[in-house]
Amino acid sequence: MSATASPKPARQPERLEHGGLIDRGRALTFRFDGRALTGHPGDTLASALLANGVRLVARSFKYHRPRGIVGDGPEEPSALVAVGAGARHEPNTRATVVDLVDGLEARSQNRWPLLRWDAGALTGLVGAFAPVGFYYKTFMTPARLWPLQEAVLRRLAGMGSSPTAADPDAYAHRGAHCDLLVVGAGPAGLMAAWAAARAGARVILADERAALGGCLLRERVTLDGAPGHAWVAAVLDALRALGDRVTLLPRTTVTGQHDHGFWQAVERVADHDPAPAPDRVRQRLWQIRARQTVLATGAIERPLVFAGNDRPGVMLASAARAYVNQYAVAPGRRAVLFASHDEGYRTALDLHAAGIQVPAVVDPRAGVRGPLPDRVRALGIPVRDGHVIADTQGTARRGLNGVTVNRLVDGGPDMVPVGDWIDADLLAVAGGWSPTLHLHAQAGAKPVWDAERLAFLPDPERGKEWMCGGCAGVLRLDDALADGLAAGQGAAEALGLRPGAAPPLPTVGADDPAMAGSGQPQTALWAVPKPAVANGKRFVDIQDDVTVEDIALAHREGYASVEHLKRYTTLGMGTDQGKTSNVAGLALLAEARGEPIPAVGTTTFRAPYTPVTLGALAGRHVGAHIAPVRRSPMHAAQAEMGAVFQPTGLWLRPRHFPRDGETLAEAVRREVIATRSGVGLCDVSFLGKIDVQGPDAAEFLNRVYINGWKGLAVGKARYGLMLREDGLAMDDGTTARLADDHFAMTTTTANAVAVMTHLEYGLQVLWPELDVRVVSTTDEWAAVALAGPKSRRVLEEATDLDVSNDALPFMGVTEGTVCGLPARLFRISFSGELAYEINVPAGYGDALWRRLVMVGKPFGLTPYGAEALGVMRIEKGHVAGPELDGRTTPHDLGLGRMVSTKKSFIGRRLLERAALTDPERPALVGLVPEDGATVLAGGSQIVAVADRDTPPPVPMIGHVSSGCAGPGVGHPVALGFLKGGLARWEGQTVLVSHPLKGTATPARVVAPHVYDPEGRRQHA
């Protein structure tokens, strides 16, 4: 971050001469809608805009109303702007939480074409969208108008625009454990963290603002005779002095409470850096497991609801104080205060002290007396008690220029028809405080309505957090400090720590407004009556443009539940999630229902507390880092030979080995023909491998496979099919018996993990009495298939083992040395050729591949990839993933004869269900196109008609599961499923239709084993 030392910074007309926690010695230059402006370190974008007299910053979502800055923090409902440029463009950021930095680019959004001259607002076009539920009503009919309406809507509605380029910044995740997490570093949070850390607790103290201190930075208070921020600095020094026991996390929003003390937080590490260095993390997602938690999240002020309450210049009273005190900005020069409780009067005192004119305080309560109102009166400021703001007036560009004040009749709900006019460019509104209970409620606590304090307070029964300060409804400063101390000590005790010496509680200045008690209770004025003639609407939720009338209308239309009201009106559904508007909305619904507020209840609080960027959630898991990559031990050797790799699950498998300019189809054709006529070599390390050992191993395999295993001789392999308990095929593979109590199982690549889990479930849950152990050995063995009529001759060159047909017949297994490496040798074939699978310990995989390539050279050994492997198994009629699709039975797959009737196995009973034994079920067939040329694509539909001219509807009788060009058989072949199977369709012609490609190909139904149906070659 660099500060531009401008010799003559542009004047900031609304910057106060004195005060504030900003660095006036440095000027920062930024742009808003292209206009160059300046501010100072310590400013937010919002405070800097106000310092420059920029009051109109946005257009509203629905009505395109001019909107200004309402708050000074994360609750901001109104001042949503886009910051950053290009790939760093970020829409809908709250100007109140964007730290001002040199070079910041910010733009207003939701305007067309200009913020000051907006088509939607001027033409009244959006007037038609006014009633609540307009999405549901206006556009239902006539449907043909929808495309036009949609185009206009998309232009006028919506919130900002997304960047289209990839995010250039890096994000990180960090896990952390602590004894105590303290959320919020205001007076209560600081005392709690200090007390617990002193007692020896490992503490994380997180606060969403750039500077720790909370309201002590925003309010004029005296602690131990010094300004509040000086006490904050001293406490932070004391915390830092405790070393790494304390972690201070400014700019860190705790966004969610999850189960068992798990909290998620987002730290904005470099958001305040317009272009972070490439090695710098922009945001960090903290995942914190805390033994105890103190919530000191404070409270959020509520506005009041009256006609014209959305004009730029209408601001929360607490925010007006913060702009004056913390940022030394005059949010207006002539300010009216509208307050329904005593504490709001502090704003009049602070504004007056900063030299801002306060022509009146308006208070709906009659006969207001109390320490604060009396101090305001003593300054000569008129207090208009028993009055309300009935309406406001202003211009689009400058916002508010005056308010109308009407008298309430006998303090009741009616007001006199004609009011007084007061010139004002700022209207500060104080409608009471809402404790920030979001994190508390996210874990299931139910906030309780306090009818006296007019606020939801923490649930005394649920929630294990220590609630203190403003979020517990403790608003007076000395009480909040003591409450924080007690919470910190309580947490330390709960952690089993000896409290030790408590940190000293500071003395709050006796004259501080923060210490003044309330003269009389707050009044529940949820909406000021609407005058007969009003300039403005009465907004409850100014982000979503929901008015008092919308809530009444929704109720009349039957949306009496608060959850329905929310969804129908969109109340509280904006980026602010109704932090300032939900209570008034609930109260108005309760009024409409004629019930008390607790009967209406709140909507559900869900994480996150404030919006979280997708980048923070993704962290490092982007691009190639989304998942690990598994490579075969032979990967490097294959890459050297020009293999083209293809992701298969996490694996990278060679797809084919193209030679000078070959296409995929050409390479596959060559690889298949070379293998079928000579010898090919293929990596099969990707297959799942599971070692099964134990006295009951054969019995165990009997229970998981449909076929029998007890009779399998040592030194023999067998094809096995396993089912799920529902009777449908789960996986297949070849399993070899290495000893009486030792089997080597293989699974498909895709199901390796699922099969392992399945076996463990069987052994641990179903049959703990079986003495069997299973272990995954997929990564322990490298494996190749050596296939083709010349494979035996190559193998003879590579080993001293007797590999003759007599010594090692089809399905035989032996162990020995191959290419000088310790190996298991299996005579099994997926391709249909004479073939061997050679397994060596994974570390020898690279050597095995290279040596076999060398040994095989004189025989024309050709490496082949997954594509050729797939082609050869289709030609041979072997089923694989597309056939084992979770919907097929052994009978469907043509493997019905394997099903043993002599034993029990997983899936046996439900395989007997009528639906699974229906002879009409689709069963495996082979398909050959009549033209001998068209490849039948997997996924094609099969219909029982002669040609494509048959008018629909045509009954579908099946589908193609796998198809290929069939280079080994000289014409395309495919596998598929047809109702009634081969018995019904063999020799007949069906139509293979692929509607997406617009093709329909007559094909003949044949037995699936097209290539070498007698199996002579693999037995050779």
Add this chain to the structure above:
Amino acid sequence: MMLIPCPWCGPRPRVEFSYGGPADRARPADDAPLEDWTRYVYERDNPKGAARELWRHGAGCRQWFVLERDTVTHAVAASHPLPGAEVAP
């Protein structure tokens, strides 16, 4: 995120585990009526409150075990090895 006490490895975050349905369900005998089997394979209670569940520590010891958990509050009462599981040395 729940902290699940694996009987073998101790408390670990929920992402290391997978849920495996209600505990204590007996697999029907081979010749049991189809209705029993259908119920065993397809039907699950969805208790509100206290529940005994099967969980597997897939990213740890790979053992299935019984977890006593409240499905509303997610409070964990206890966890037990399955009957027949070997006791850790």
